[in-house]
Structures are given as C-alpha cells and as structure tokens.
Amino acid sequence: MTKEEYVETINRISGTDVRKCMKCGKCSGRCPAFKDMDIKPHQFVSLLVKGDVDALLESKAIWHCLSCMACVERCPRGVAPAAVVEAVRDTVVRMQGNNGVKAEDIPPVVDELIPQQLLVSAYRKYNK
Amino acid sequence: MKISYYPGCTLKTKAKDLDVTARLCAKALGVEMEEIENWQCCGAVYPMATDEIATKLSAVRALDHAKHNGGKLLTLCSACHNVIKRTNEDMKTNDDIRFRANNYLQLDEPYGGEAEVLHYLEMLKTVVGFDNIKKAVVNPVKRKIGAYYGCLLLRPSGVMAFDNPENPTIIEDFIRAIGGTPVIYPFRNECCGAYVSLKNSDLPKQKSKKVLMSAKEKGAEEIITACPLCLYNLQVNGEGTLPVKYFTELLAEALGVQV
Ligand code: SF4
Ligand code: SF4
Ligand code: SF4
Ligand code: SF4
Numbered sequence: 001m002t003k004e005e006y007v008e009t010i011n012r013i014s015g016t017d018v019r020k021c022m023k024c025g026k027c028s029g030r031c032p033a034f035k036d037m038d039i040k041p042h043q044f045v046s047l048l049v050k051g052d053v054d055a056l057l058e059s060k061a062i063w064h065c066l067s068c069m070a071c072v073e074r075c076p077r078g079v080a081p082a083a084v085v086e087a088v089r090d091t092v093v094r095m096q097g098n099n100g101v102k103a104e105d106i107p108p109v110v111d112e113l114i115p116q117q118l119l120v121s122a123y124r125k126y127n128k
Numbered sequence: 129m130k131i132s133y134y135p136g137c138t139l140k141t142k143a144k145d146l147d148v149t150a151r152l153c154a155k156a157l158g159v160e161m162e163e164i165e166n167w168q169c170c171g172a173v174y175p176m177a178t179d180e181i182a183t184k185l186s187a188v189r190a191l192d193h194a195k196h197n198g199g200k201l202l203t204l205c206s207a208c209h210n211v212i213k214r215t216n217e218d219m220k221t222n223d224d225i226r227f228r229a230n231n232y233l234q235l236d237e238p239y240g241g242e243a244e245v246l247h248y249l250e251m252l253k254t255v256v257g258f259d260n261i262k263k264a265v266v267n268p269v270k271r272k273i274g275a276y277y278g279c280l281l282l283r284p285s286g287v288m289a290f291d292n293p294e295n296p297t298i299i300e301d302f303i304r305a306i307g308g309t310p311v312i313y314p315f316r317n318e319c320c321g322a323y324v325s326l327k328n329s330d331l332p333k334q335k336s337k338k339v340l341m342s343a344k345e346k347g348a349e350e351i352i353t354a355c356p357l358c359l360y361n362l363q364v365n366g367e368g369t370l371p372v373k374y375f376t377e378l379l380a381e382a383l384g385v386q387v
Contacts, residue, residue: 014176014177015176032321033324066319066321066324068283069279073294086177101327114360115141116137117207120172121173122326124171124183
C-alpha cells in the first residue's frame with residue numbers, strides 16, 4: 001500500500017475530520033495515559049493532517065490509550081482524537097502478525113477475580 | 129411492568145452479584161427484568177472504526193429483539209450499555225452502517241435504531257422514581273459513599289446523554305434515596321485504567337489508586353460502581369484503600385432484599 005492509501009484509510013475509518021483541529025492541546029491535557037504515550041493525542045491528529053504515516057504506524061501509544069473518551073469530550077472543535085488512535089491501532093493490528101496480545105500473555109495475568117470484560121475488551125482492542 | 133434485559137457475559141460469571149441483586153431489587157420495586165433470548169456478548173468495547181460491522185451485530189440483534197418486545201432494552205454493565213447505546217446511535221444516524229448491518233442480518237423489517245436503551249440507573253430514576261425508592265427503604269444505608277462513574281456511562285456525552293459528563297449527579301441522587309450521604313470527589317469520572325493491564329500493568333494501578341485516594345481524602349467510607357472492570361481495577365489495584373461494591377448491592381441492603 002502507498003502512503004497516500006494509508007492516510008486515506010486512517011482518515012476514513014476514524015470517521016473524524018482532523019483538519020478542524022486548531023492545535024489547542026486540550027485533548028492531551030485531559031488524557032489519563034498522557035505520560036505513557038510516545039505520541040500524544042493531539043499529535044495523532046496533527047501527524048494525520050501532515051500525512052506522516054510512518055510515525056503513526058510506529059507509535060507505541062496505541063497500546064496505552066484507554067478509550068476513555070476524555071479527549072473527545074474536551075475537544076472544542078468536535079475532533080475525536082480517540083478515534084484517530086483507534087484507526088491507527090486497527091490499521092496496525094489488521095496486518096498479519098501484528099496482534100498486540102499473545103495467547104501466552106493471558107495465563108500469568110488471570111487471577112480469581114478478573115472479569116471476562118477485561119479479556120474480551122483487550123482482545124477486541126489489540127487483536128484481529 | 130416488564131422490560132427486556134441484556135445481562136452480558138460478565139454478569140453471568142464474575143459479576144453475578146450485580147445481576148442477582150439488580151433483578152431482586154427491580155422485582156421489589158415492581159419492575160420485572162425479562163432476559164432476552166439468545167443474547168450474545170456485545171464485545172465489551174465499542175468499535176470506533178467506521179468500517180466495523182460484524183463486531184456490532186450482537187448489539188443490533190439485541191436491540192431488534194427489544195424493539196419487538198416492549199421497545200426498551202435495559203442494560204446494567206456500564207460496558208454493555210456503552211456498546212449497545214453507541215451502536216444504536218449508529219443504526220439511527222449512520223446510513224452506511226445501517227445499510228450494511230441490515231444487509232447482513234436480513235431481518236423481517238430493517239432495524240433503524242427504534243429501541244430505547246435504558247441503563248438500570250436511568251430505570252430507577254425515570255421508571256421507578258427516586259422518591260418511590262426512598263419510600264421503599266427499610267434499612268437506610270447511613271454511610272458516606274463515593275459514586276464512581278468512570279467513563280463508559282458518561283462518554284461520549286453527545287451519544288450517551290446519561291448525565292452531565294463533568295459534574296454528574298444521578299448516582300449521588302441514588303445514594304441519597306437509599307439513605308446515604310454522597311461524597312463528591314474530583315476523580316469520580318476519571319478512568320480507572322480500563323483493559324490495558326495486558327499491555328501496561330502499571331497504568332491501571334496508578335489510575336485506580338488515584339481514584340480511591342481522592343475519594344478517601346474527601347471522606348468516603350466506600351465506593352460504588354456499575355462496572356465489573358471498574359470494580360476489579362479498584363479492588364485489585366487499590367490494595368484495600370476503600371471497600372468497593374456494586375450500587376445494586378447497597379440497593380438490596382436498603383430495601384431489605386434477601387439475596
Ligand atoms: S481516549 Fe485515549 S487518547 Fe483519548 S484521553 Fe482517553 S486515553 Fe487519552
Ligand atoms: S482538543 Fe481538539 S482542537 Fe484541540 S488539539 Fe486536540 S484535537 Fe485539536
Ligand atoms: S460488555 Fe462485558 S459484560 Fe457486557 S457482554 Fe460484553 S463483555 Fe460481556
Ligand atoms: S473507568 Fe475504567 S472500567 Fe470503568 S468505565 Fe472507564 S474504562 Fe471502564
């Protein structure tokens with residue numbers, strides 16, 4: 001796939017218009033995973049505007065976003081940074097061999113109390 | 129009165145307490161929760177990518193069932209509520225998703241978002257009424273209680289339309305109705321760390337501790353939630369800072385419902 005095709009796909013499946021961003025940084029200011037992200041929520045938006053696919057696809061932040069929607073809630077321009085993070089993560093994990101969770105990762109974290117919800121959520125977010 | 133009810137997989141397993149207490153309390157308050165037939169796991173997280181269709185179908189099937197069985201779909205798990213309500217909005221407003229989901233499902237009549245998704249807390253407020261709950265209380269829960277909303281009930285507020293996303297009040301009103309004193313604390317609508325423990329085990333630990341410390345500082349003696357994952361994160365990562373319970377457990381206590 002060409003760079004342009006990646007940019008087009010990420011834009012389309014994110015369902016949000018990143019060109020509306022005015023670079024205020026409120027999304028990143030509210031993000032609870034900010035410290036753990038190599039690319040911050042506002043940078044996901046601006047890198048997509050720039051079409052810097054390499055930086056987006058290499059980001060480790062896609063594994064740390066909590067999908068908490070705080071960034072979406074706070075954006076004064078109606079942009080959805082969380083949807084850009086998800087569109088990038090989906091683009092990555094839809095490539096063969098890129099699943100974020102391996103079956104052998106599971107048993108060590110399973111304890112008596114772990115709810116199905118956690119495992120189902122993680123599989124849906126990190127694997128295809 | 130009967131309402132179609134979507135329990136979800138976690139409420140059938142690790143979160144049985146939430147399901148059982150909710151059903152018994154609803155019955156005591158005159159509402160019969162009728163579990164819909166053949167429901168499937170909703171997937172726990174709403175798929176945001178606009179080309180995701182298959183991952184939304186279980187929610188659409190449940191919604192269509194409710195459309196033909198009373199028109200309302202009652203949810204209890206915050207995650208199920210978030211997935212089903214957002215999917216319903218897609219079916220109402222997104223022509224492409226509605227077309228493709230219906231094209232696959234081939235229902236007798238296409239589904240277009242006709243059902244109303246109602247969370248159990250909304251049912252308590254609008255169907256039963258907090259005043260009527262107050263009247264039914266035999267054993268007031270006279271404690272200082274912190275409501276933990278987390279994210280899934282509130283956000284994105286444009287779709288969830290559950291409460292004010294920055295300053296919600298419904299669970300505090302519920303606490304007052306059962307005789308308790310609500311404690312307002314800053315982190316009650318902050319995320320607990322969600323599902324990322326498989327990729328980053330530290331993040332849920334830090335986030336959950338912050339929530340609990342924030343509640344404790346403001347004087348809370350316990351925390352209530354509607355989300356099995358919130359309960360898990362707060363209990364396991366909070367290292368016993370405060371007891372964490374499902375809101376329905378306190379409702380059962382207040383109504384004197386024997387579990
Ligand atoms: S959804 Fe993700 S990017 Fe947005 S605020 Fe939450 S953790 Fe940060
Ligand atoms: S909050 Fe919205 S407008 Fe501001 S930087 Fe983030 S995406 Fe751009
Ligand atoms: S959200 Fe949770 S409890 Fe609800 S059906 Fe899906 S995984 Fe199961
Ligand atoms: S706080 Fe955490 S578990 Fe609870 S609703 Fe948010 S993501 Fe879910």
